[in-house]
Amino acid sequence: MPGIVGEGAAARRQASPSIKLSIKNLGVKFGSAIALNDVSLDVAEGEFVCILGASGCGKSTLFNVVSGLLTATSGKIVLDGQDVSDRPGQVGYMLQKDLMLPWRTVLGNITLGASLTRGATARDKAEAADLARRYGLGDFLNHYPHALSGGMRQRVAMMRTIAAGREMMLLDEPFGALDAQTRLGMQQWLLQLWRDLNRTILFVTHDVDEAIYLADRIVVMTPRPGRIAEILTVDLPRPRPLEVLTTDTFVGLKRQIMQHLYH
Template sequence: MLKAEDQQLRNAGSSIPKLSAQNLDIVYTNSKTGVETKALSDINLQIQEGEFICIVGPSGCGKTTFLNTVAGLLKATRGTLAIDGQKVDGPGRDRSMVFQSASLLPWRNVMNNVLYGLELHNRLSGDSKERAQQFINMVGLKGFENHYPHELSGGMQQRVNLARALAVEPKILLLDEPFAALDAQTREFMQKELLRIWSETKKTSLFITHQIDEAIYLADRVFIFGARPGRVVDVINVDLPRPRDLNVKRNPVFLELVDYVWSIIEAESSKQGFDH
């Protein structure tokens, strides 16, 4: 396995990375006590155009904190974060977030939920429905345009969530454990579907998960965060051919990667005094 520094050099080309973090720290200050807690420490990473990146690590290691910083919802205490070389200093139209909860508006049907992102961006136009239909079709919901959230399964609701995020055509798709609330069978099916959609869009994707096999299955590279304060302790290059079917999870190379990542997370979890 390549260590984090070697992996960064290997993957850093002469072009400007799609996303880069340099010496990034996030420190929370308790407004009542003034006590400071460092959530992220000296994060350095680069993500290239079209990569699918997963981040794993022990509970509380700052994975979602990092994602929220990329989304512009949190500001760095130290260091820089940039998209296409431009500093991130707040939310922007170049990023879309897919949360664990689909958070669909119950009074809107599928079509109007997908259009909602465009509305928020003030980007509704004459061809908006055509664009929304394109992504509804892409996520496999053709024929369900007029259905309401309560008429859809959990997996179908997350498909709408994904279509809504894609419809605004972001530069980077941010996914915060989007399948965590689904049953095991639906989760695996959605993993496969997400890879199919990613292969069509080649959208740069940053995916947070606690599920190691999910990360290995989806990613080009897996960043492993260490125990709080979160930092990059290793970067795994997933040299498994694409497209990937679910049966790749029985491949000895796949299982070796899962065991390796788990060994690191287990060691990091012990530093926090609990098992992951």
């Protein structure tokens, strides 16, 4: 069943009509076990797409293939018109665990990618510091991870992913370990950041409310073998005030998704 095209999502696709990422007929097997079966998805430039499904449906496997960390059994990954299958480093990838290095400061963690690949320059550090100041980390640049809250650590991890300079970002349940209040604040923060920086985001979550609140479109996946059951367009305005969480559109989408997940 197709979703309803809303003003926010439609306007964004009209402004950025080109396809940023194309997942074509992707299949992944581990021995005789089929993790993904014929998954195809196009993501438009500047779009925010959430991948939603129960544990074991292949969401993280899909991300590992898109990021080039895992070789697919069949199909291919096309980014900006180029086949990037089995080519790591083409997208930004943030995991649920922040993976901060405890001996590096906030600034040092943000510039980690540059430090590991070519050596962080003064310009890298200045740009990272500016980014951190713009998004609420300016007072913490010289702090070490042990002094930060869970939400602040995730902000640093997000800044590190952005500083890597990739326009396509994969976010694998980045807020899953946070408490409900912190999580909602981080969702609002992420939407502001996404609007400002015009990145393209593919976001994995188990949380139905989170998917609806964040996404232009929601890809609902079936349990293993992972397939796309339905792609829903979220008909909610942007920017999204918290009031959208109680609208009929929000509740209707949630009901539709729950029917797939718990039928």
